[in-house]
Amino acid sequence: xxxxxxxxxxxxxxxxxxxxxxxxxxxxxxxxxxxxxxxxxxxxxxxxxxxxxxx
Numbered sequence: 270x271x272x273x274x275x276x277x278x279x280x281x282x283x284x285x286x287x288x289x290x291x292x293x294x295x296x297x298x299x300x301x302x303x304x305x306x307x308x309x310x311x312x313x314x315x316x317x318x319x320x321x322x323x324x
Contacts, residue, residue: 285297
């Protein structure tokens with residue numbers, strides 16, 4: 270699976286800017302960051318539970 274390079278990221282950012290507008294973009298970025306943080310926290314807890322049960 271190919272990774273995203275700089276040109277692809279710029280295109281995605283421009284499309285997001287056009288769709289959501291410059292005032293909504295920081296809120297969307299903040300919400301996305303919080304979602305990623307919660308997802309990582311949940312996966313870490315699940316991994317810890319699985320490792321704890323295996324012992």
